[in-house]
Amino acid sequence: MTSNTIFNNLKLRKTLMKNRFIVAALFLLAGLLVILIPTVLFPVCESEMKMACYYTKQAEIGVGAVILLLGIVSALFSDKKIRAGISIAQFFNGALVLALPLKLTGLCKMSDMACKAKTQPALIVISVLVLVIAGVNFGYLAATGNKDD
Amino acid sequence: MIKTKIRSILSGIRSRIFYSTCLVITTAVLSFMLFSGSIIKSSLDKGMDNMDRRLGSDIMLVPKGSREEAENLLLEGQRGTFYFDGSVDDKVKDIEGISEVTSQCFLKSLSADCCSSEVELVFYDPDTDFVVGPWIETNYKSDLKKDNVIVGSDIVTENGTIKLFGKDYEVVSQMAKTGTALDSSVYFSDDSMASVIADAEEKNSFLTEEQKDGDILSSVFINLKDGYNEDDVIRECHAKAGDIFDVVYPKQLNESLSDNLLRITDIVGAVVLIGGILLFGILVLINSVIIESRKQEVALLRVLGNSKSKMALMLISETGAVSLFGSLVGCLLGALIVIPFGRYIGMSLSMPYLGPSFIGASVQVIVIMAIVFLVALVSSILFVFHVTGIEPYLALKKEAE
Numbered sequence: 001m002t003s004n005t006i007f008n009n010l011k012l013r014k015t016l017m018k019n020r021f022i023v024a025a026l027f028l029l030a031g032l033l034v035i036l037i038p039t040v041l042f043p044v045c046e047s048e049m050k051m052a053c054y055y056t057k058q059a060e061i062g063v064g065a066v067i068l069l070l071g072i073v074s075a076l077f078s079d080k081k082i083r084a085g086i087s088i089a090q091f092f093n094g095a096l097v098l099a100l101p102l103k104l105t106g107l108c109k110m111s112d113m114a115c116k117a118k119t120q121p122a123l124i125v126i127s128v129l130v131l132v133i134a135g136v137n138f139g140y141l142a143a144t145g146n147k148d149d
Numbered sequence: 150m151i152k153t154k155i156r157s158i159l160s161g162i163r164s165r166i167f168y169s170t171c172l173v174i175t176t177a178v179l180s181f182m183l184f185s186g187s188i189i190k191s192s193l194d195k196g197m198d199n200m201d202r203r204l205g206s207d208i209m210l211v212p213k214g215s216r217e218e219a220e221n222l223l224l225e226g227q228r229g230t231f232y233f234d235g236s237v238d239d240k241v242k243d244i245e246g247i248s249e250v251t252s253q254c255f256l257k258s259l260s261a262d263c264c265s266s267e268v269e270l271v272f273y274d275p276d277t278d279f280v281v282g283p284w285i286e287t288n289y290k291s292d293l294k295k296d297n298v299i300v301g302s303d304i305v306t307e308n309g310t311i312k313l314f315g316k317d318y319e320v321v322s323q324m325a326k327t328g329t330a331l332d333s334s335v336y337f338s339d340d341s342m343a344s345v346i347a348d349a350e351e352k353n354s355f356l357t358e359e360q361k362d363g364d365i366l367s368s369v370f371i372n373l374k375d376g377y378n379e380d381d382v383i384r385e386c387h388a389k390a391g392d393i394f395d396v397v398y399p400k401q402l403n404e405s406l407s408d409n410l411l412r413i414t415d416i417v418g419a420v421v422l423i424g425g426i427l428l429f430g431i432l433v434l435i436n437s438v439i440i441e442s443r444k445q446e447v448a449l450l451r452v453l454g455n456s457k458s459k460m461a462l463m464l465i466s467e468t469g470a471v472s473l474f475g476s477l478v479g480c481l482l483g484a485l486i487v488i489p490f491g492r493y494i495g496m497s498l499s500m501p502y503l504g505p506s507f508i509g510a511s512v513q514v515i516v517i518m519a520i521v522f523l524v525a526l527v528s529s530i531l532f533v534f535h536v537t538g539i540e541p542y543l544a545l546k547k548e549a550e
Contacts, residue, residue: 124485
């Protein structure tokens with residue numbers, strides 16, 4: 001192995017290492033936001049009765065926690081195949097964040113309710129970001145070959 | 150050939166990754182600002198146009214003390230629960246100078262919360278109506294029967310029916326989108342009022358004594374004949390119906406709203422203009438650094454037989470490719486934030502807001518990408534001519550020194 005190749009390998013390892021922690025931090029932040037959006041930042045409608053948006057909030061807290069934990073897990077593993085697998089899982093988690101308010105559990109039907117006017121758009125934004133981060137990271141890991149960092 | 154050109158453009162961008170990233174960020178911010186600004190402006194304009202059509206009467210009589218609520222109804226579509234005697238419209242309809250009279254009754258939040266009631270109910274008289282009619286998107290042939298309803302554009306129906314207080318109603322038509330809370334209303338003929346209230350009582354929905362009474366109206370819309378004075382007609386209305394109502398002038402409201410819109414669009418325009426000028430300055434700076442740093446490379450390539458125009462095209466292609474990419478990123482970010490949050494923006498500004506269609510937004514993206522592309526070219530063109538215009542010998546000599 002020439003010194004040039006060793007230097008290039010070291011450079012790639014450093015980049016991959018950086019990527020590992022940056023992506024883990026992004027997932028962690030995204031997971032935290034998925035939890036905070038329906039509860040604190042753009043809370044769903046307040047009512048004594050449990051409505052559709054209440055169940056969406058509960059489900060989003062669960063999915064957000066999974067995104068956050070997978071973010072932490074992805075920082076612990078240097079194996080690129082594991083991290084690529086985690087990215088795939090995060091991609092589907094992002095899709096779930098989107099599907100919950102739009103299709104699965106739904107929100108209130110009146111367009112001027114807090115959950116519809118604020119929580120839903122915020123969840124759309126964060127879910128798209130999770131989808132993009134997971135997709136780009138998977139593409140990046142696939143493109144950089146089999147080297148672990 | 151094209152592949153080689155694309156590869157050479159990409160390698161040129163990659164070799165100056167820091168400055169290229171700066172260029173992408175600057176064009177993305179510029180596009181984000183332009184896209185968001187233009188979408189907000191066009192949505193407010195569209196909302197305002199709809200508003201013009203919605204304020205379909207010369208004067209509106211509402212119960213005494215509820216003028217503010219009634220104005221909210223006109224501006225934001227938020228319905229209130231204000232009532233007066235159900236015979237007011239009959240008392241005023243024969244007054245001289247009045248050409249049309251129609252009345253409506255609103256029932257707001259019959260249940261305790263948003264999700265179980267889901268909608269606001271409006272009872273109107275289809276025979277005399279001139280307010281709801283212009284908003285009906287699809288015509289229905291028969292009369293509005295007791296078990297028929299017309300729904301707002303946001304109402305989701307199941308197999309052409311809607312269930313309210315345990316009873317199914319056939320949806321005969323849907324209203325056009327207004328961008329206000331009117332989109333989540335259900336419209337009944339006034340003949341259905343008694344039975345709907347009975348159903349609501351049966352389902353233990355909260356009803357006030359007035360609502361249970363049934364013989365109530367929320368507002369009377371009046372159009373005047375040409376040449377008649379509003380004040381004279383209102384005086385006559387007071388004489389006939391008593392001092393039980395306040396008067397709302399929809400057209401005056403419209404004017405004040407137009408002023409607000411003008412102020413908002415002025416602010417948006419000023420922010421976009423100032424931001425645009427600043428970003429243009431940054432673009433000029435970045436392009437000066439990128440292109441000036443390539444003097445020697447350009448000189449070498451010219452020594453190897455490339456023409457001036459070919460070199461200029463190469464530099465412009467790189468700037469163009471980077472700015473187009475940045476512009477696309479900016480527009481997509483703008484779309485991701487401004488389009489889903491449209492309703493919230495309208496509510497925060499207290500203005501009718503009607504978001505763009507998919508085609509409308511796509512056209513905006515293309516137009517803004519073209520504008521940003523041109524701006525990026527203009528900001529780089531002087532440097533391109535300067536760098537390609539230098540004699541290769543001089544440029545290389547300067548490097549050697």
